[in-house]
Amino acid sequence: MYGKNALLGAAVVFLALCTSGGVLADTRVGVAVLDITPPLGMPMAGYYHERGADGVLDPLFCRALVFEQDGQLAALVALDIISITRPLTDAARAGVEQATGIPGAHVLISATHAHTGPELSQRSQRSEDMGGKQTITVEYTESLPGRIVECVRLAHEQLSPARVRYSTGWCDKLAFNRRYYMRDGSVGWNPGKLNPNIVLPAGPTDPEVGIVYVEQPEAAGPTQSVATYVNFAMHPDTTGGSKFSADWPGALGRVLASYHGPHHVTLVGNGTCGNLNHCDFFWGWPDSGPFEQHRIGTILGGAVFQAYKDLRPVAAGPLRVRSELVELALPEISEDEIAAARQTVAEVNSDRGGNFMRLVTAYRTLNVAARKGQPHQVEVQVIALGQDVAWVGLPGEVFVELGLALKKRSPFALTCVVELANESVGYIPDRRSYAEGNYEPVSARCAAGSGEKLVDVAARLLAELHAEGSGT
Numbered sequence: 001m002y003g004k005n006a007l008l009g010a011a012v013v014f015l016a017l018c019t020s021g022g023v024l025a026d027t028r029v030g031v032a033v034l035d036i037t038p039p040l041g042m043p044m045a046g047y048y049h050e051r052g053a054d055g056v057l058d059p060l061f062c063r064a065l066v067f068e069q070d071g072q073l074a075a076l077v078a079l080d081i082i083s084i085t086r087p088l089t090d091a092a093r094a095g096v097e098q099a100t101g102i103p104g105a106h107v108l109i110s111a112t113h114a115h116t117g118p119e120l121s122q123r124s125q126r127s128e129d130m131g132g133k134q135t136i137t138v139e140y141t142e143s144l145p146g147r148i149v150e151c152v153r154l155a156h157e158q159l160s161p162a163r164v165r166y167s168t169g170w171c172d173k174l175a176f177n178r179r180y181y182m183r184d185g186s187v188g189w190n191p192g193k194l195n196p197n198i199v200l201p202a203g204p205t206d207p208e209v210g211i212v213y214v215e216q217p218e219a220a221g222p223t224q225s226v227a228t229y230v231n232f233a234m235h236p237d238t239t240g241g242s243k244f245s246a247d248w249p250g251a252l253g254r255v256l257a258s259y260h261g262p263h264h265v266t267l268v269g270n271g272t273c274g275n276l277n278h279c280d281f282f283w284g285w286p287d288s289g290p291f292e293q294h295r296i297g298t299i300l301g302g303a304v305f306q307a308y309k310d311l312r313p314v315a316a317g318p319l320r321v322r323s324e325l326v327e328l329a330l331p332e333i334s335e336d337e338i339a340a341a342r343q344t345v346a347e348v349n350s351d352r353g354g355n356f357m358r359l360v361t362a363y364r365t366l367n368v369a370a371r372k373g374q375p376h377q378v379e380v381q382v383i384a385l386g387q388d389v390a391w392v393g394l395p396g397e398v399f400v401e402l403g404l405a406l407k408k409r410s411p412f413a414l415t416c417v418v419e420l421a422n423e424s425v426g427y428i429p430d431r432r433s434y435a436e437g438n439y440e441p442v443s444a445r446c447a448a449g450s451g452e453k454l455v456d457v458a459a460r461l462l463a464e465l466h467a468e469g470s471g472t
């Protein structure tokens with residue numbers, strides 16, 4: 001099992017530079033896709049009510065991208081599921097290391113946060129009540145590490161010389177901050193279409209579209225592509241219903257494949273979208289259903305296509321990976337709150353109408369109580385490719401303010417801040433939003449200041465890796 005010590009020891013790896021004209025050379029890349037659509041009837045994740053899948057709108061995939069430079073390896077894995085847990089990541093990393101030789105610490109496993117995917121077992125107190133304990137869920141969950149290993153193994157097998165370029169696109173007015181200042185002075189959460197009491201959004205969005213593009217070494221057009229890694233921040237909760245779907249990341253993949261060809265693989269690493277979704281409350285049209293993911297995939301795909309014109313080669317530098325464990329404090333809860341939470345869950349689970357925030361509060365309290373005072377130990381992971389591109393894996397649903405702060409502090413031209421990476425502690429709001437309250441801060445299982453702590457660690461790791469990459 002890949003454990004804490006190995007993680008702490010995740011060394012920065014220096015490589016002999018193999019450069020050609022100052023750009024990344026001698027890079028090999030492999031990509032693979034594996035269908036992970038669960039059986040019908042399986043409980044679905046995403047909401048505070050239990051529902052079983054009764055069809056497949058579009059399949060769910062595990063996608064893996066493996067980079068090799070001078071024998072040094074790293075893998076990015078994107079899963080069309082709600083989130084990934086620490087035990088699953090540990091098991092998958094151990095298996096990947098055994099099957100391919102890629103060090104477990106060099107594997108970044110992220111979930112797209114699709115809300116029309118399967119529930120997993122042992123994700124949280126709430127997920128256990130939403131079907132996580134069913135045999136079908138337990139069996140599927142236990143099968144996931146093996147599927148991830150197989151996907152990375154296939155990608156590793158495909159390693160071939162490749163050219164890697166990057167670009168940053170811009171996609172405004174597609175994602176929205178879902179928290180609003182209301183006329184009564186409160187902060188509203190998803191306050192409803194055309195609500196006249198909305199004053200203005202309570203926070204920003206992140207319109208940047210991070211793009212890492214892989215193609216054949218001598219490629220002269222779009223059909224000689226291999227893969228696109230897209231980093232964009234928006235909740236994949238645009239489809240709803242009870243049919244499996246990868247939501248907008250799946251739709252984006254179909255749009256990109258329509259240009260490059262069916263061989264092309266699109267990996268989505270979701271950005272810091274804890275408080276961002278696609279709902280435009282100043283627009284009256286309905287925005288939940290299969291048609292909505294198509295609209296979003298088309299617009300976001302357009303932003304990617306436009307950004308292709310600015311693709312730049314990744315500046316030379318070694319491939320390097322570093323992880324650090326960070327301790328996050330628990331929010332304070334009292335014995336009275338725990339007793340009230342137990343009662344609420346028992347009462348409200350059969351009658352949820354009008355009790356949503358009570359249930360949110362109760363599950364947060366029970367999740368925190370189950371830790372028996374033990375603070376969270378979470379991983380911040382940074383992968384740097386050359387001197388221009390870095391990925392940061394963060395362990396939960398991170399507020400956009402934190403992602404923007406981190407990007408501003410990063411010395412890399414493109415920093416893909418990927419949330420729900422390797423594990424999840426749930427929502428990670430910024431300090432100000434804790435003070436302003438409502439859904440995400442109320443449900444957060446880590447104390448105020450946790451997000452800022454993660455940003456500080458990630459910014460330091462980015463600075464260290466950048467300095468080491470340039471030999472300074």
Ligand SMILES: [Zn+2]
Pocket residue numbers: 113235274397
């Ligand atoms: Zn979410």
